[in-house]
Each structure stands twice: as structure tokens, then as C-alpha cells.
Amino acid sequence: MTDYIPAAERRPQRSLLPAELAHAAVTGALCAACAVIAVVVPFAQGVSLLGMVPMGLLAYRYRVRVLIAAAFAGAAIAFLVAGLGGFMTVLNCAYIGGLTGIVKRKRRGTPTVIAASAVAGVVAGVFAVAALAVLSRLRELIFATITVNAEGTARFLEAMASAVAALDTKASDAVAAAIRAPAEPLRNLVGGALDYWPALLGGYAVIAIMGVSLIGWLLLSRVLERLRGIPDVHKLETPPPGTPGPVPVRMRDVRFRYPGADHDALAPISLDIEAGENVAITGANGSGKTTLMLILAGRDPSSGVIQRPGAVALGEAGGTAVVLQHPETQVLGTRVADDVVWGLPPGRTVDIDGLLGEVGLAGMGERSTGGLSGGELQRLAFAGALARDPQLLIADEVTSMVDQAGRDSLMDLLSGLGSRGEISVVQITHYSGEAEAADRIINLSESLDNTTMVEIASAPTDVPAAPAPTAAATVLECRDLSHTYAAGTPWAKPALRDINFSVQAGDGVLVHGGNGSGKSTLAWIMAGLTTPTSGQCLVDGLPAAQQCGQVAVAFQAARLQLMRPRVDQEVASAAGFSADDTDRVAEALATVGLDASLARRRIDQLSGGQMRRVVLAGLLARRPRVLILDEPLAGVDALNQRKLLRLLEGLRRDTGLTVIVISHDFVGLETLCPRILHLSDGVLSATPTTAGGRA
Missing domain, CATH: 3.40.50.300 (P-loop containing nucleotide triphosphate hydrolases)
Known part of the structure; x- marks a missing residue:
């Protein structure tokens, strides 16, 4: 047996987890959409500021490599749609949002932002100077453009001065002299500045990046500060690597309290779940059923001891699989067949059609997940869980959105999981028939009223109904x-x-x-x-x-x-x-x-x-x-x-x-x-x- 390891002591995995990859993809697409709008729509450049928010949140809650993946994904999309302008907008949002999110996550402040942005500015300046030093023709073209613009401006001022002087009034000579005065200094300034272009370009890069970083920090840090007190309640920590072994699990005096709450969401509980056991968890709303599910799936408790023979291995083959209460939150594929195998390692063989048939979605592998009903989404999530051949399957009210026929088929499937091997099933339910089919019932409610379970009724027989009353409008x-x-x-x-x-x-x-x-x-x-x-x-x-x-x-x-x-x-x-x-x-x-x-x-x-x-x-x-x-x-x-x-x-x-x-x-x-x-x-x-x- 091995005791559970706190998240702070776990060694993070090097590769992106499926959940991290999903967050990176969604965030990158959202930032790309903001960038495309800012570039394509006239006078909508301010929309690009919105792209900093999802990037900042991603950096605030996840590893830096997740931010990098989102930045590259978003930049690629923006480049294909809006060209180089969209590409640079996404990278700018990723830099500002990422810097703010990381600084906030590490609980640092403005001095850290200043130091980090100064370093970033120096790096950007050196890169720009080196690039123009190597690309001499591009440098000459840029300098020629700047010189022509300066000369054009000077000549425009001189032409205006001549026109004013031609008016031949008392004040015309003085006004003409005032207008002509900046022309020659402008020529000299531009000519002299171009002689020292490396210092000018490098200094501009430092000042610009530091200024943009501080503005982004002041705007975005307030948003993240407000979000600091909002716990990501249903976020599961990255599971520690190791050989899957989620059962048998021993829990002793385990309790959980959400950050900022004034009481425990899960009162101290001690229980054992054996390999191959079917356990039903019942109780009133708010009694801690879903919180217990999160802890069994790898969430750190506030206190208590949890022992398992191996790793939780959430979502991995042979580990722990979860079907959530709201299936729409765990459907990631655009196609039903793709969603079943989402997150599984390449090369793993899965009988997709067979699994879909088991859960009542036979022949729907090519359907779009966006067109599925709530009950169909729940069955799809069930199929994705079974594709992992888990040792521990946690079902959080998996039949709540399913019709009676589907409910019966899912319950038959749960009851028959023993034929797949020693799979432990933890089922959270309000239905008496489902709970009674389990090997053991654990009730989390303290009140006797809360022990009452929900009965299941059959559909009434079709008979003609009396006509609706006509008195009411x-x-x-x-x-x-x-x-x-x-x-x-x-x-x-x-x-x-x-x-x-x-x-x-x-x-x-x-x-x-x-x-x-x-x-x-x-x-x-x-x-x-x-x-x-x-x-x-x-x-x-x-x-x-x-x-x-x-x-x-x-x-x-x-x-x-x-x-x-x-x-x-x-x-x-x-x-x-x-x-x-x-x-x-x-x-x-x-x-x-x-x-x-x-x-x-x-x-x-x-x-x-x-x-x-x-x-x-x-x-x-x-x-x-x-x-x-x-x-x-x-x-x-x-x-x-x-x-x-x-x-x-x-x-x-x-x-x-x-x-x-x-x-x-x-x-x-x-x-x-x-x-x-x-x-x-x-x-x-x-x-x-x-x-x-x-x-």
C-alpha cells in the first residue's frame, strides 16, 4: 500500500495531458478569434485586448508548456485567416497574458513584471538589431522608407510656409517662419538617428515592451486578482506517474472543505472499496457525493489518509475512469467515434462500434457530438470511460438524463462489468432501484429524511384523453x-x-x-x-x-x-x-x-x-x-x-x-x-x- 502524495510533492509529467491539451486548444482558438476580429474589422483593434484574458487565465492555472501550446495553436489559426498581423497579435496576447498569469500564480508583483519585461525587451531588441544587420536589403528598404516619409513631411511644411507667406499680411511672415522651422531639424534628426539605428531600435524595443507589459499587468492583474478567490472546484490535479492501482482504496477520516467555505463539503468519512466491488453512494443534494467522487478520482482531501496499491491513473488505460454528472463537460471530440478514444495513447486498439452498441449508440460513430441529446451525451461519456478498461469506474448520476430504456441498458451494463474483470464500480445515484442493485450502499446524509430514494415509474398506457377545457384562454x-x-x-x-x-x-x-x-x-x-x-x-x-x-x-x-x-x-x-x-x-x-x-x-x-x-x-x-x-x-x-x-x-x-x-x-x-x-x-x-x- 502507498499513501497518497500531496500535489505539491508530485513530479509533473513532461508531456501534455489530454485535459491540458484540450484547454490549450480552446484557449488558442478563442485568442485567435479575438486577433482575427481586431485585424479584419475596421476600428476593432481594441478587441485584441480581450485575447489577453484567456491566455492569462491559462498561465494562471496551468503549466507554462500549456500556454506555449495555446500560443502556437492560436498563432497558426490567426496567420491562416488574418496573415502576419493576426499572428503577431496572438503572440503579443500570449506574452502579456502569460507574463501576468505566471507572476500572479507565483504571488509576485509589479517589480517582477518590470524586471521580466526589461529582459524581454532587451531580447527582442537584440533579435531585431541582429535581424536587420543580417538582412541588409530589408534594412536599406526600411531606412529609405523612413527617409522618404521625413523628406515628404519637411517639404509639406515648407510648401505650407510658402503659401502662408504669399498672403502678404502683417503676421504671414511670422507664421510662415514658424511652420518652416521644424522642416530642416526633422531632416537632420532622421538622418542622424539612422546613423545610430542599433541603439535606437534596441531602446525602442525595451521601452515599448516594458510599457505594453505594465499596461497589460495593470489591466489583467485586477481580473486575475478577483479570480484568485474562485476555486477551480472540479479541477483534478495532475495524477502522479506510476503503475495504475486505484483499488482497493482505504480512506480514514478523510474530509474536504472548498477554499473560502465556512464548513466542510464532505464530513470526515472512513471507508474501504475493494477490487470488483459495486458500491452505491446516496444522499441529499449538497451532502458531498460529488466531492467524494473527486477525491476518489485523485483530488487532494483537506485532511485524512488515503491508501492505494498504485497510482490513481485518472483517464489512463487500466486506471480510474469517471462519468460526470454533466456529460457535456467531458465531450471533446467533434465526432462520436473520435470522442470515445480521446486521450488514449496512439496504437491502442478499441472496439469503438462494440462499445457504442453496449451503451445504446449503435451506428452513431460518424454523428457529430454537437447534435446529441443530453441522454446521448451521457451514453457517449460512458463509452469513453469503458474504452480505458478501468480498474475503478466512478459513475456520477449517469442515468439522470437517460430515458427508461437507456437507464435499464446502462444498469445492465454496470451490473455486467464483472465479466470484464475485477472492475470496482462507485455509483452516485438518487434512484432506489439502482442503489439496491449494488453490493453495498453508503449514505452520506445525516437526516433520516434524506435517506428516502427516488422511485421509478413506468409510462402510462395510451388511452384517449378528455378534451382540454375550453373555459381557459x-x-x-x-x-x-x-x-x-x-x-x-x-x-x-x-x-x-x-x-x-x-x-x-x-x-x-x-x-x-x-x-x-x-x-x-x-x-x-x-x-x-x-x-x-x-x-x-x-x-x-x-x-x-x-x-x-x-x-x-x-x-x-x-x-x-x-x-x-x-x-x-x-x-x-x-x-x-x-x-x-x-x-x-x-x-x-x-x-x-x-x-x-x-x-x-x-x-x-x-x-x-x-x-x-x-x-x-x-x-x-x-x-x-x-x-x-x-x-x-x-x-x-x-x-x-x-x-x-x-x-x-x-x-x-x-x-x-x-x-x-x-x-x-x-x-x-x-x-x-x-x-x-x-x-x-x-x-x-x-x-x-x-x-x-x-x-
């Missing part, structure tokens, strides 16, 4: 609605076809369907965020896109909807009031079962279920006419699921709020959504049903 209506992604191109993909239905004020409708059936596309169209290819979606008789604010939508991926750094700022921004109104913020949070103490917490310190409730708090405080919820219960524990459903039922009953739920689950939604519309392959079922299965 129609608030939302879809007429012959169809939508095709990439319409008119060889990559066109139909998502919805001939959708017709209406929703009355105060109605509750559940749109049910499997992964990839078009549910999320329909939600975006109803919210006015996407314009359908054909047909109409009307809100109060007007196109949904023109009814901004009347329809509120909670996205399937809650984290992508949270744009502010803190909870109180996010809720206030979504609701339309000031974050300083603490009473209204606390009231909005209490509505969705969150304590007022979370108001000052950073968004990235929340669990997935807490993020989903923060989104809902802001939307409900805005009081929209229609509320669309895309998979609203995914990642939320059973107790808070019941609270949210009761809240929404009361709002629908008492205030006339119209609720449309997009989900593949049915449990608990019978009262909230008495009407059900079944969606399959982009087509609505001909016979809508009621949740209770009665007409």
Missing part, C-alpha cells in the same frame, strides 16, 4: 410545427415533424419521449429561443420569439444557464431585481427549498441538484406566464423533488401558472401534469393521455 399553440437542423445541407437532420397542440392558461402538460425524440428542441422553440423551420409556435397569438419574458425555460443542463458567479447575483439577475435586496433573494431561495445562507456561495460550489433549484428560484421570482422545465428532477434528491412538485402544483392551482414539463420520467408528475403528450422520433402521438391513464 389558449396561452400557447403549435401549428404544423416542424424543425430540421442544418436544413438545406447534406447534414440536415429532422428533429420535429408536424407538431400540433395547444395549452390553456393554468394547464399542466408533460411532454414525454426517449432520448433524441426532439423534446429539448420543442422546449427551445416554445421558449422562443429557436425559430422552427416551418409552422408556428404562438404565445398569446404572437410568435414565441416576440414574447420575451412571457415564457421561462429551465435548461436540461442547469450549469449552462447560470451566468453569474454567486447565487444571489444569479437569482436577482434572472428575476429582475437587485442582488442587494437580500429579503427577496432569501424568499426566492426558500421557495425552492434552499437556505438563505447559500446566497453568498459561488455557483461552482453547488451540487447539480442545487444548481437546478437556483435556476428555478430565479425563474419563479420573475413570475412568467408559462414555465417550461426540461428534465427538472434530474439530479434532485427525493425529498426536494417532492417539495418542488408541491410548490409547482400550488402555483399552477392558485396563480394560474402554465407548466410544461419535458421529461422521460413520470414519477410524481401525475398531479402537476394531468395531460401527457408522447413524442417519438419528432412526431407526437395521435392520442394524448392523462397521467392517470383515464380519459
Whole structure:
């Protein structure tokens, strides 16, 4: 057994890790985009300053070689699009951002910047002088250009002086003399300066680079200073090299507290996970399930002892593989087949088609990852994890975005991992059936209420539903609605076809369907965020896109909807009031079962279920006419699921709020959504049903 090694004592790997390479690629592309805009668009040179920010952040959080990779990638892209101007702009952003980020990371200040920029200026000056000394023809051309410009300016001044003198007035001679005076000194200055061009060019390089560096430091350091207190919560440290051996793992009194937090995210815990064991981790939102996952995957705990027979080997063959709660954060390839093998060493043989078939994505190897639904992304992340043949597989609520058929297939796959060898499985879940299938259940909740698990319900049988009541006014209506992604191109993909239905004020409708059936596309169209290819979606008789604010939508991926750094700022921004109104913020949070103490917490310190409730708090405080919820219960524990459903039922009953739920689950939604519309392959079922299965 070997004790875990703190990050400060680990020897870093020489080559770039897949995660570092991904960050370098994305940052380089972002900086290149800023450079291209600055060069191509007239009067947009100031945009180049924005390119310093991603480069500074990269240097602040990662190794210098990651910054170098991003700089070369971005410079290559900018050169191909915008020529030498774009190339130099990216290199300038990389230098200024990199210098600022490195100095900030090492906790140094302005004197370090001055010294470093002076050295950089001397190096640049020596290089420029040496280059012009060797390239004599280029030097002569540059000097001739400077001389001609100076001579042209002098002659222009002399011509103006002659014109003024020709006016023959009292003051004309004096004015003409004043205008003519700089002409000859300008000729002499330029001629003399060119005789000492090495000193002039070298001094200019030093002064220019030091000036630009200090300006960049003053601007960018304030940004990084504000980011210093923001922990990269889900960042995993570079794993120590060594033979993979993540299990069995022994944890003794291990706890974790995020920087700046006033309490532990994971209370002291002691547990053992044996080779080949299937362990379920359960508990309420915020109980530390995801934090425990991060520690098992290599994150350093705040205190305690962790023992393993070898290295964690996160993402390596035979090591630890993780499927995260939000799969969109770990999909890097543009093609499904490429993403499965992303980060694996060259030459490793992987049965891509077989893996995709195992997780329910058979035949989708050539599909673009950008067109996958949330459930399909989750299956893809699962396939990428299995491609590593891990000894330890950590699944963080991998079924939360998957329909019932997909959930069953993934659970069968997890249960059958024993046939692949002694693979230890740690599964974080809220579903009772999934937890009970494990060899052992570890509950992180202290309250008895939090031990309640989420049940799974089957889809109701299709029977004709009673006609919708006509007393209430129609608030939302879809007429012959169809939508095709990439319409008119060889990559066109139909998502919805001939959708017709209406929703009355105060109605509750559940749109049910499997992964990839078009549910999320329909939600975006109803919210006015996407314009359908054909047909109409009307809100109060007007196109949904023109009814901004009347329809509120909670996205399937809650984290992508949270744009502010803190909870109180996010809720206030979504609701339309000031974050300083603490009473209204606390009231909005209490509505969705969150304590007022979370108001000052950073968004990235929340669990997935807490993020989903923060989104809902802001939307409900805005009081929209229609509320669309895309998979609203995914990642939320059973107790808070019941609270949210009761809240929404009361709002629908008492205030006339119209609720449309997009989900593949049915449990608990019978009262909230008495009407059900079944969606399959982009087509609505001909016979809508009621949740209770009665007409």
C-alpha cells in the first residue's frame, strides 16, 4: 500500500495531458478569434485586448508548456485567416497574458513584471538589431522608407510656409517662419538617428515592451486578482506517474472543505472499496457525493489518509475512469467515434462500434457530438470511460438524463462489468432501484429524511384523453410545427415533424419521449429561443420569439444557464431585481427549498441538484406566464423533488401558472401534469393521455 502524495510533492509529467491539451486548444482558438476580429474589422483593434484574458487565465492555472501550446495553436489559426498581423497579435496576447498569469500564480508583483519585461525587451531588441544587420536589403528598404516619409513631411511644411507667406499680411511672415522651422531639424534628426539605428531600435524595443507589459499587468492583474478567490472546484490535479492501482482504496477520516467555505463539503468519512466491488453512494443534494467522487478520482482531501496499491491513473488505460454528472463537460471530440478514444495513447486498439452498441449508440460513430441529446451525451461519456478498461469506474448520476430504456441498458451494463474483470464500480445515484442493485450502499446524509430514494415509474398506457377545457384562454399553440437542423445541407437532420397542440392558461402538460425524440428542441422553440423551420409556435397569438419574458425555460443542463458567479447575483439577475435586496433573494431561495445562507456561495460550489433549484428560484421570482422545465428532477434528491412538485402544483392551482414539463420520467408528475403528450422520433402521438391513464 502507498499513501497518497500531496500535489505539491508530485513530479509533473513532461508531456501534455489530454485535459491540458484540450484547454490549450480552446484557449488558442478563442485568442485567435479575438486577433482575427481586431485585424479584419475596421476600428476593432481594441478587441485584441480581450485575447489577453484567456491566455492569462491559462498561465494562471496551468503549466507554462500549456500556454506555449495555446500560443502556437492560436498563432497558426490567426496567420491562416488574418496573415502576419493576426499572428503577431496572438503572440503579443500570449506574452502579456502569460507574463501576468505566471507572476500572479507565483504571488509576485509589479517589480517582477518590470524586471521580466526589461529582459524581454532587451531580447527582442537584440533579435531585431541582429535581424536587420543580417538582412541588409530589408534594412536599406526600411531606412529609405523612413527617409522618404521625413523628406515628404519637411517639404509639406515648407510648401505650407510658402503659401502662408504669399498672403502678404502683417503676421504671414511670422507664421510662415514658424511652420518652416521644424522642416530642416526633422531632416537632420532622421538622418542622424539612422546613423545610430542599433541603439535606437534596441531602446525602442525595451521601452515599448516594458510599457505594453505594465499596461497589460495593470489591466489583467485586477481580473486575475478577483479570480484568485474562485476555486477551480472540479479541477483534478495532475495524477502522479506510476503503475495504475486505484483499488482497493482505504480512506480514514478523510474530509474536504472548498477554499473560502465556512464548513466542510464532505464530513470526515472512513471507508474501504475493494477490487470488483459495486458500491452505491446516496444522499441529499449538497451532502458531498460529488466531492467524494473527486477525491476518489485523485483530488487532494483537506485532511485524512488515503491508501492505494498504485497510482490513481485518472483517464489512463487500466486506471480510474469517471462519468460526470454533466456529460457535456467531458465531450471533446467533434465526432462520436473520435470522442470515445480521446486521450488514449496512439496504437491502442478499441472496439469503438462494440462499445457504442453496449451503451445504446449503435451506428452513431460518424454523428457529430454537437447534435446529441443530453441522454446521448451521457451514453457517449460512458463509452469513453469503458474504452480505458478501468480498474475503478466512478459513475456520477449517469442515468439522470437517460430515458427508461437507456437507464435499464446502462444498469445492465454496470451490473455486467464483472465479466470484464475485477472492475470496482462507485455509483452516485438518487434512484432506489439502482442503489439496491449494488453490493453495498453508503449514505452520506445525516437526516433520516434524506435517506428516502427516488422511485421509478413506468409510462402510462395510451388511452384517449378528455378534451382540454375550453373555459381557459389558449396561452400557447403549435401549428404544423416542424424543425430540421442544418436544413438545406447534406447534414440536415429532422428533429420535429408536424407538431400540433395547444395549452390553456393554468394547464399542466408533460411532454414525454426517449432520448433524441426532439423534446429539448420543442422546449427551445416554445421558449422562443429557436425559430422552427416551418409552422408556428404562438404565445398569446404572437410568435414565441416576440414574447420575451412571457415564457421561462429551465435548461436540461442547469450549469449552462447560470451566468453569474454567486447565487444571489444569479437569482436577482434572472428575476429582475437587485442582488442587494437580500429579503427577496432569501424568499426566492426558500421557495425552492434552499437556505438563505447559500446566497453568498459561488455557483461552482453547488451540487447539480442545487444548481437546478437556483435556476428555478430565479425563474419563479420573475413570475412568467408559462414555465417550461426540461428534465427538472434530474439530479434532485427525493425529498426536494417532492417539495418542488408541491410548490409547482400550488402555483399552477392558485396563480394560474402554465407548466410544461419535458421529461422521460413520470414519477410524481401525475398531479402537476394531468395531460401527457408522447413524442417519438419528432412526431407526437395521435392520442394524448392523462397521467392517470383515464380519459
